[in-house]
Amino acid sequence: MSKIIKQKGFWKDIFYTDENTLDPRSDSEILIENIINDLMLKRYSVQFY
Numbered sequence: 525m526s527k528i529i530k531q532k533g534f535w536k537d538i539f540y541t542d543e544n545t546l547d548p549r550s551d552s553e554i555l556i557e558n559i560i561n562d563l564m565l566k567r568y569s570v571q572f573y
Contacts, residue, residue: 534548
């Protein structure tokens with residue numbers, strides 16, 4: 525579906541997709557969120573750009 529509408533929501537953002545891009549997957553969102561939560565529990569500094 526994202527190839528048809530040319531965009532895909534992923535982790536609080538919208539990314540534009542085309543035939544040259546891979547679709548972001550929802551299980552990747554869970555993985556990223558768990559890693560960030562783990563880093564925060566360990567008191568590491570996490571910065572996003």
